[in-house]
Amino acid sequence: MSGLFQLAPPEASAHAAQVDHIFLGFLALTVLLTAPVFVLLIYYAAKYRQGRPADRTHAPSRGPLIETSWAVIPFLLAIGFFVWGTFLFFQGSRAPLDALTINVVGKQWMWKFEHPGGQREIDALHVPTGRPVRLVMTSQDVIHSLYLPALRLKQDVLPGRYTSLWFNADRPGVYAIRCAEFCGFDHSVMGGRFIVMRPEAYARWLAQAGTDGSLADQGFKLFRAHGCSGCHSDQSTRRAPALAGLYGRATPLEDGRIVTADDQYLRDSILYPARDVAAGYAPIMPTFAGQLSEAEVLRLVAYLKSLGPKEPAQ
Ligand code: HEC
Ligand SMILES: [Cu+2]
Numbered sequence: 675m676s677g678l679f680q681l682a683p684p685e686a687s688a689h690a691a692q693v694d695h696i697f698l699g700f701l702a703l704t705v706l707l708t709a710p711v712f713v714l715l716i717y718y719a720a721k722y723r724q725g726r727p728a729d730r731t732h733a734p735s736r737g738p739l740i741e742t743s744w745a746v747i748p749f750l751l752a753i754g755f756f757v758w759g760t761f762l763f764f765q766g767s768r769a770p771l772d773a774l775t776i777n778v779v780g781k782q783w784m785w786k787f788e789h790p791g792g793q794r795e796i797d798a799l800h801v802p803t804g805r806p807v808r809l810v811m812t813s814q815d816v817i818h819s820l821y822l823p824a825l826r827l828k829q830d831v832l833p834g835r836y837t838s839l840w841f842n843a844d845r846p847g848v849y850a851i852r853c854a855e856f857c858g859f860d861h862s863v864m865g866g867r868f869i870v871m872r873p874e875a876y877a878r879w880l881a882q883a884g885t886d887g888s889l890a891d892q893g894f895k896l897f898r899a900h901g902c903s904g905c906h907s908d909q910s911t912r913r914a915p916a917l918a919g920l921y922g923r924a925t926p927l928e929d930g931r932i933v934t935a936d937d938q939y940l941r942d943s944i945l946y947p948a949r950d951v952a953a954g955y956a957p958i959m960p961t962f963a964g965q966l967s968e969a970e971v972l973r974l975v976a977y978l979k980s981l982g983p984k985e986p987a988q
Contacts, residue, residue, distance in 0.1 A: 682694060683850070684824050684849065686824035686843045687824075687841050687842055689765070689827075766827070766840070768840075769808040769840035770806045773840055774801075774802070774807045776808070776809050777889070778811040780818035780831040781818075783853070784797055785797055785851060785853075787799045789880065790889055790890075792885035792886055792892055793884070797867070798867045800869045800871060800876060802873045802877075803871065803873065804873065806842045807843070809829075809840070810937055811829065812836050813831045815833060816858065817857065818853050818857050818864070820854075822839075822852075822868055823850055824849035824868065825849075835938065836941065848869050849868040849869075850867070851865050889972070889976035893973040893975070894977045896974050896977070914959065919981065921940070922934070922936070923935050925952060927950050928953050933950065944966070944971055944974060945963040946963065947959035947961060
């Protein structure tokens with residue numbers, strides 16, 4: 675769809691095209707099912723209007739076939755869309771393991787993005803075509819919602835939690851980024867540019883964007899600067915769990931629960947260590963809430979992930 679009377683934003687991925695198909699298909703089905711009702715309503719209203727010499731005897735007539743089919747056929751058609759929609763939803767909720775992970779922090783009133791190599795950008799997101807990209811998102815203040823109309827994707831971005839989105843954009847171009855959750859005074863201008871580039875162009879962009887080292891390297895610097903290494907290292911005299919290989923592992927906790935050490939678990943272990951104490955350890959780790967920004971925590975998480983071999987199941 676394009677041109678002057680463009681009804682929907684451009685489509686930048688196969689998923690977006692699918693969403694449009696399901697939308698238009700369901701719209702067509704709805705029209706197909708409701709239009710006859712209205713047409714007949716008007717027709718009979720005219721036919722049997724007051725004063726019209728029409729046959730009003732109303733002889734009883736029964737047609738079991740027609741009475742069941744008008745219920746069963748629309749039901750099956752609607753179920754068909756339900757199955758299609760469920761399939762799309764599942765596809766959209768599980769990122770492939772080899773996805774390129776980009777961190778997103780929303781704050782009043784801007785979007786911050788960090789690429790794995792450490793390249794940062796504000797209110798602009800560059801991604802390569804033909805490669806799954808996973809966004810791991812959180813908010814520094816209130817609830818925002820990252821909306822990428824060209825991908826037909828929207829996900830709430832919450833303080834204190836990681837949410838994620840994934841996509842595989844296949845059409846190079848410059849598209850819109852918006853915030854879709856009212857988040858304060860400048861909500862209406864919170865947004866930016868979503869730039870889909872061919873892989874070579876993306877590689878060139880990464881090279882010129884400049885960085886202070888990969889996210890994991892920056893995380894390692896924070897790990898030293900904030901004294902984590904003082905406890906979490908082989909040389910430490912204090913008893914703290916080794917963090918290598920932690921990511922993705924089933925981790926027993928002091929209270930008997932077993933949790934998967936995913937991104938959210940790592941974050942919460944840093945900011946609220948007393949909440950999920952690792953089994954066999956004393957709760958001596960200090961909280962880092964208020965000392966680290968969400969972007970810094972994401973870098974620490976990237977560092978801890980770089981020590982662990984495995985992506986957790988989502
Ligand atoms: C005073 C020593 C100390 C410092 C400093 C410290 N930790 Fe810990 N940390 C611990 C102890 C003890 C545990 C196990 C008890 C718990 O889970 O709270 C732990 C648990 C963790 C866990 C969960 C491990 C698991 O196996 O479940 C992570 C992740 C972690 N720390 C990361 C960090 C990071 C990142 C920093 C620096 C920002 C840091 N720690 C600073 C002592 C420390
Ligand atoms: Cu917002």
